[in-house]
Amino acid sequence: MKMEIVLDERKLRQDDESLASYYGKLDQWFSKRNVDKVEQGIYVGTEEDWNTFMKAGLEFPKYQWFLRIVKSWYLYEDGLEEENKVDALESYNRIVRHKNMIDDFETLETYAPMKMEIVLDERKLRQDDEPLASYYGKLDQWFSKRNVDKVDQGIYVGTEEDWNTFMKAGLEFPKYPWFLRIVKSWYLYENGLEEENKVDALESYYRIVRNHD
Numbered sequence: 186m187k188m189e190i191v192l193d194e195r196k197l198r199q200d201d202e203s204l205a206s207y208y209g210k211l212d213q214w215f216s217k218r219n220v221d222k223v224e225q226g227i228y229v230g231t232e233e234d235w236n237t238f239m240k241a242g243l244e245f246p247k248y249q250w251f252l253r254i255v256k257s258w259y260l261y262e263d264g265l266e267e268e269n270k271v272d273a274l275e276s277y278n279r280i281v282r283h284k285n286m287i288d289d290f291e292t293l294e295t296y297a298p299m300k301m302e303i304v305l306d307e308r309k310l311r312q313d314d315e316p317l318a319s320y321y322g323k324l325d326q327w328f329s330k331r332n333v334d335k336v337d338q339g340i341y342v343g344t345e346e347d348w349n350t351f352m353k354a355g356l357e358f359p360k361y362p363w364f365l366r367i368v369k370s371w372y373l374y375e376n377g378l379e380e381e382n383k384v385d386a387l388e389s390y391y392r393i394v395r396n397h398d
Contacts, residue, residue: 186238186393187265188273190226190245193256203359207250214241225277229265235393236356238262246277262393299351300378301357301386303339306369320363327354351375359390 190211194204212222218237220230230237237259245251245258258274303324304341307317325335331350333343351373358364358371371387 186231186234187227187229187261188238188241189257189259189261191256191258192226192254196254196256201250201254204254207254210248216242232394239352239356241271242277243352246302252277296376298344299347300340300342300373300374301351302370302372303353304369304371305339305367309369310365314363314367317367320367323361324358327357355386355390365390 192204192207199205208225211226211228215222215228215237218234220228220234220237242260255274258272258277260271261269261275262271292319305317305320310317321338323340324341327340328335328350331347333341333347333350335341355373368387371385371390373384373386374382375384
């Protein structure tokens with residue numbers, strides 16, 4: 186995996202720190218997580234750093250200065266070839282634009298900008314496993330603690346404020362020893378509830394793992 190970030194010196198305000206200082210903050214963030222910097226604003230890692238790169242996508246937009254001075258922001262999530270280059274800045278802005286468009290809609294289930302669908306397979310349970318309902322209950326509890334609504338078994342919808350929560354689900358669920366073993370399908374609708382916005386989260390996860398084996 187690789188992340189490329191270009192900051193724009195022309196966007197600095199008079200009372201801002203120097204551009205080098207902001208690059209230094211990014212360097213420090215990745216260094217603390219043992220991800221190598223290979224050039225200014227360019228960071229590369231292995232499959233073990235997948236969570237780190239995903240967290241960068243969650244945390245950097247929270248910095249007051251980042252979105253204001255960033256010029257370009259790319260993630261190579263399935264390899265270093267150009268065909269694996271994802272415009273992280275455009276993806277983030279697209280989600281924000283879509284969220285703003287639906288602010289006046291009335292029904293969360295119908296008009297929520299994001300949705301996650303998880304189907305667990307009872308046939309994959311082991312003899313000493315808990316009942317399937319118990320595992321669905323763990324997912325329900327995880328989302329409930331983060332104030333995301335469950336609308337049906339394994340289906341959760343949220344608003345613009347829940348974008349980070351859905352991203353964190355993608356990071357945390359594969360760490361559960363039972364999740365990948367019993368999950369049958371796992372989809373994320375990240376830019377709306379239409380079929381064209383449906384992303385196979387399970388296939389995306391395995392593709393990243395395969396490409397870094």
